[in-house]
Amino acid sequence: MWWMLVCLLCLGLARAQDESEQQALRRAVELHQSGHYAEAITEYQTYLKAHPEAAAVRSNLGAALAHEGRYTEAIDEYRLALAAEPSNRGIRFNLALAYYKMSEIEQAIKEFEAVYAIQPASDPERRRLLLLLSECYLRRGDDRKVIALLDPLADADPNDLTLAYLLGTALLDQGQDERGALMIQRILRNGDTAEAHMLMAFTRMKANDKKGATQEVDRALALDPKLPEGYSLRGRLVYLAADLDGAEAAFRKALALDPNAFDPLLWLGTLLRQEGKLKEARSRLEQANRLRPKEIRVRYQLALLSSDEGDDQRAAALLKALIQDAPEYTEAHRSISTIYFRLGRAAEGRQERKIAEEMDAAIQARDQERGRKMRKCNQ
Numbered sequence: 001m002w003w004m005l006v007c008l009l010c011l012g013l014a015r016a017q018d019e020s021e022q023q024a025l026r027r028a029v030e031l032h033q034s035g036h037y038a039e040a041i042t043e044y045q046t047y048l049k050a051h052p053e054a055a056a057v058r059s060n061l062g063a064a065l066a067h068e069g070r071y072t073e074a075i076d077e078y079r080l081a082l083a084a085e086p087s088n089r090g091i092r093f094n095l096a097l098a099y100y101k102m103s104e105i106e107q108a109i110k111e112f113e114a115v116y117a118i119q120p121a122s123d124p125e126r127r128r129l130l131l132l133l134s135e136c137y138l139r140r141g142d143d144r145k146v147i148a149l150l151d152p153l154a155d156a157d158p159n160d161l162t163l164a165y166l167l168g169t170a171l172l173d174q175g176q177d178e179r180g181a182l183m184i185q186r187i188l189r190n191g192d193t194a195e196a197h198m199l200m201a202f203t204r205m206k207a208n209d210k211k212g213a214t215q216e217v218d219r220a221l222a223l224d225p226k227l228p229e230g231y232s233l234r235g236r237l238v239y240l241a242a243d244l245d246g247a248e249a250a251f252r253k254a255l256a257l258d259p260n261a262f263d264p265l266l267w268l269g270t271l272l273r274q275e276g277k278l279k280e281a282r283s284r285l286e287q288a289n290r291l292r293p294k295e296i297r298v299r300y301q302l303a304l305l306s307s308d309e310g311d312d313q314r315a316a317a318l319l320k321a322l323i324q325d326a327p328e329y330t331e332a333h334r335s336i337s338t339i340y341f342r343l344g345r346a347a348e349g350r351q352e353r354k355i356a357e358e359m360d361a362a363i364q365a366r367d368q369e370r371g372r373k374m375r376k377c378n379q
């Protein structure tokens with residue numbers, strides 16, 4: 001009888017404890033839904049101490065942490081939740097979104113692609129996923145993947161300005177100027193937007209209209225002062241105008257808004273290298289290289305940096321490897337020619353100089369033809 005009473009008492013205590021935990025969980029959800037994220041986090045954590053296997057609760061905790069900007073902690077919770085439910089698309093999407101908000105683009109792409117592979121085409125979240133994945137591809141420089149994803153959707157909703165901007169940028173980067181111009185026109189029909197002015201700025205820059213491009217960037221930034229790509233492009237424009245202080249300020253502003261933005265990292269590193277600030281230049285360029293390890297422009301700047309640091313042998317080796325991967329990169333031929341002459345390898349220097357001169361002539365003829373086409377598109 002005594003043992004039975006003990007068992008009943010333990011069972012009652014367990015039920016009371018379970019009810020208390022369920023109340024704590026309901027309170028956590030209510031706090032979460034009402035926007036009291038810090039309090040919800042505490043309640044979720046309390047519940048998970050007793051129920052560490054509760055993947056849905058752990059995912060909720062990740063979402064609350066993400067709302068508070070605590071993305072590293074959110075990622076840890078999402079990964080633990082996925083370990084318990086590896087096929088849960090919602091958790092994996094939220095994990096990808098946390099990486100995206102931290103500007104960890106490679107990890108975001110990996111997780112977004114995993115969701116895309118298993119998400120039904122009828123899922124209402126499909127379009128949002130495609131836009132996020134396309135933006136990640138664009139930031140990594142994979143313009144062809146952006147076009148492959150978004151081109152089939154371009155005519156389904158002509159009023160989707162985000163799609164038009166992403167697709168238009170990729171098309172212009174790939175030299176598909178006429179189709180890029182169609183995306184610009186689509187955006188312009190929907191009013192005066194920062195996106196439209198940014199695309200117009202890219203278009204005018206391709207046509208070598210630096211004044212017009214600067215005006216368009218300034219209009220974009222007036223409409224959206226927190227546009228990192230606007231400051232990045234403005235930095236490039238004033239850099240080309242030899243305003244190095246203005247360029248540096250613009251690139252630093254872009255990086256303040258997005259610390260992992262590739263273009264301002266590359267351009268700021270380039271500018272700092274040219275100014276002899278080699279230590280910070282290496283830091284910026286190596287960060288850019290981690291984001292895009294195959295990017296030719298970064299590899300080129302790192303080769304020149306090695307030369308600036310006094311290591312011409314390493315610079316020549318880096319440039320030679322670059323030329324093997326991108327034989328059409330004129331500046332690499334020109335620079336390795338100079339370095340070969342310094343190293344006493346005159347015959348190789350003359351050969352590379354001749355290649356660079358021939359390529360310069362071909363590029364000039366091609367640019368003149370493109371300029372004529374772009375002016376026709378903008379008329």
